[in-house]
Amino acid sequence: MITLTHYLTLTGILFSLGIVGVLRRKNLLMLFFSTEILLNAVNIGFAAVSKYYGDLSGQIFSFFIIAIAASEVAVGLGLLVLWYKRSGTIDLDSLQMMKG
């Protein structure tokens, strides 16, 4: 029998994978991929909780998260294209103008 715990564990694994990606990658495009992973991991969690409690709020939240992810991609990619036009690279280390 698959319980909520299973789903949440899966969520955790996917989430940590996303974090690894965010921390590890230096390619900005890869960074965006990793954030998608993070969002999806959370979405699964919401859907699972929704199912096991018989409450639709979780699914609604997932729905909004997907909307947010879509707009994030739109704006983020726009910025990324802009940056690429300016500097000719999408390496994260090139974004270092604000030095402390």
Next chain:
Amino acid sequence: MEKYLYVALFAPVVGSLFSLLFTAKKKNVITALVTSALLLLSFVSSLTLMFAVHDGLTLHVKLMDWISAGNLNIPFGFMVDNVSVIMMVTVTLVSSVVNIYSMGYMMHDKGYNRFFTYISAFVFAMLVLVMSDNFVGLFIGWEGVGLCSYLLIGFWYEKDTASWAGNEAFIMNRVADLGMLMGLFLIYWQFGTFDYETIFAHAGSMNVSVVATIGLLLFIGAMGKSAQFPFHTWLADAMEGPTPVSALIHAATMVTAGVYLVIRASDLFSLIPEVGHIIATLGAFVAVFAASMALVHRDLKKIIAYSTLSQLGYMFVAAGLGAYWIALFHLMTHAFFKSLLFLGAGNIMHAMDDELDIKKMGGLFKVMPYTAILMAVASFALCGVYPFAGFFSKDKILEAAFNGSNFYIWFALFIGAGMTAFYSFRLIMLVFFGDKVYKKLGFHPHETYPFVLWSLLPLGILSTIAGFFEKPFEAFVTRVLSKYEFSLSHSTEVELIFLTSAFVILVIVATIYKYYKGGFSKQIETMPLYILLKNQYYIPKLYEVAIFKPYYVLSRFAWKQIDVRIIDFSVDLIAKVFYKSGQESRKMQSGNLSDMLRWMIVGTVVLLALAIFYRPMM
């Protein structure tokens, strides 16, 4: 009548604040005129109050609550009774004269406006001291006059000696004030209040030893302010200040505050005759001790300063023996003739370009006859020659000493009177008569401005005639102070007066004759006694070796070891920790997105851990 009290008290402070506005400006005669006018106003008000008090009035006003904390309640209360009104009149009279005199004396001084600010502030503080109806108010005035004294001694602060003398006076007074403060604490502890009336009413029912301790502690404060042994060194050094200041503060008013304290607390001191005896003995000692130092000194102002010390000793004898009204009487007459003497000395200094060595003067009578006459009057009053003021007050003190069968005190005072006669007329002879040494040294003395001389006239008159008010004065103040009963027979009294007067006059005549003949030979300066006196019994040296040097070493140790090694180090350590941590954590902000993300995740993890493991209210 209350408005007179307010005018008397606040007119000086108004003057002070007014001239304060001009302190940074150039010399402005308006400051002097305004302060003089306000001081005279204060004097007139005090005089009015005196007549009112004479008619049986006792004013007691409460201006406002000052400190209210728990059971402690100290109002700004002021009291005008027979004792304080005498002080008020004396203080305001002398300060008015001094203020007018200073218009001439300070005429070419840079700090002209500043000087008048300080003088008026001093008068205000002194009035607070004498008029307060509780010990805390008295203490505030006490410290206020101490502050003004410090400011005025160090008036020419660019001179090292002046600033040193100012510091010495201030620090010595602080040491003695500690005693006074402890006395006040003890009073509050025992009586639960600072109000004079309540304290004096309950003092009789207290444990005698407690009252004696309070009396002793208060007397320590009085010793500091009145420069009694062993706190006497500051007074002679205080002569670094401008001469009018010496006349007002260090002769007539502030230094007598100690005597005033004993008189004010007479209800307390009369319960403890043993302490009174100590006070009287110390007073007698100082009377002779200070007079002996005045014998050989060559500094014009320091001679008068030691004379002041000696006279303060006389006052303490009277106060210690319970003859409070005599002490107050001598305080008043002394204020007149001593300030006159100082102001006369100021004239001489002015004429001699601030030269103070009396051996360099001589024959000044021809040049400044009026000053000479005024100073002679003051000296006669100081020595106690009939009919000058000193005769009445000083002889009364001697009588009181004899009356209490304290013959050794009497004898000391008797010797002191002889010494007084000697040094006073030594000064007169050396300055005004004899060879004109100043001519060789190239001085061109001249008499001072007429208005300055006129301003001294009231003091001259009072020094001459004040003694005749003895009986009314006694009747006036003994309404508040306890009476002093003389048990001597009339013939003994007359004999005593005759004996003292004869002795004093003999000494005066002998002195005049000796100096007329050319004075003492040079050989006398090699005598051990002369050298001892000249060096002020080596007491300043002793203080330097026994107190200053060890204290300096201690301070240096505290600075080098404790302050630098421990306190500075710990402060620096805190700064260093922050500086270093800042230096290190600055690297966090590399501007690299990866690093930022990493820190973000660290923060997230920490917060998550807190959310899980930290349960404050469970």
Next chain:
Amino acid sequence: MFEIIAFYTFSILVIGMFGIVVFSENVLYAMSALAGGMILISGFYFLLGADFLGVVQIIVYTGAVMALYAFGMMFFDSARDIKENIKFKKIIYTLSILSAIFVIFILMAPIYSTRVEALYPTIHGVGNVQMIGLILFTKYLIPFEVAAIMLLAAMIAGIVLVKVKIEETPSNIEVARGEK
């Protein structure tokens, strides 16, 4: 039984796909793996009975978002591998695992609590899409509209940003690259 098999299959596949995304050197592989992972995730939604979400997942993510990435990639000459110098590997993995454990712990916390009550309980016999529609257009109407506006704004922003002409003067690039 079928559910268990499906769950594990999907799980392994999703983790594998996302692992490729995270660790692959090649952007093209990573993107393809991400697209695959997205579709597989919709499988979980169907398993959980959230049919609507599953459909949205496929349409929005796989259809729209991934297409957008594909287009974006065309700008960035990404056939070439970008060298990534990766430091602090240990810290990265420690942090990731720690956060994963904490998140799971927190997500599981309500399971042991009895206070959780369904606000919008599913009604038996009514389809999932219908239910979502009901709730979305009643209780969540305002957030829904706000989300719509947000998407519109994002769309306009995307268009504007990409359309902006940048003069590629050397000084500009210098500024952009900082002080290097």
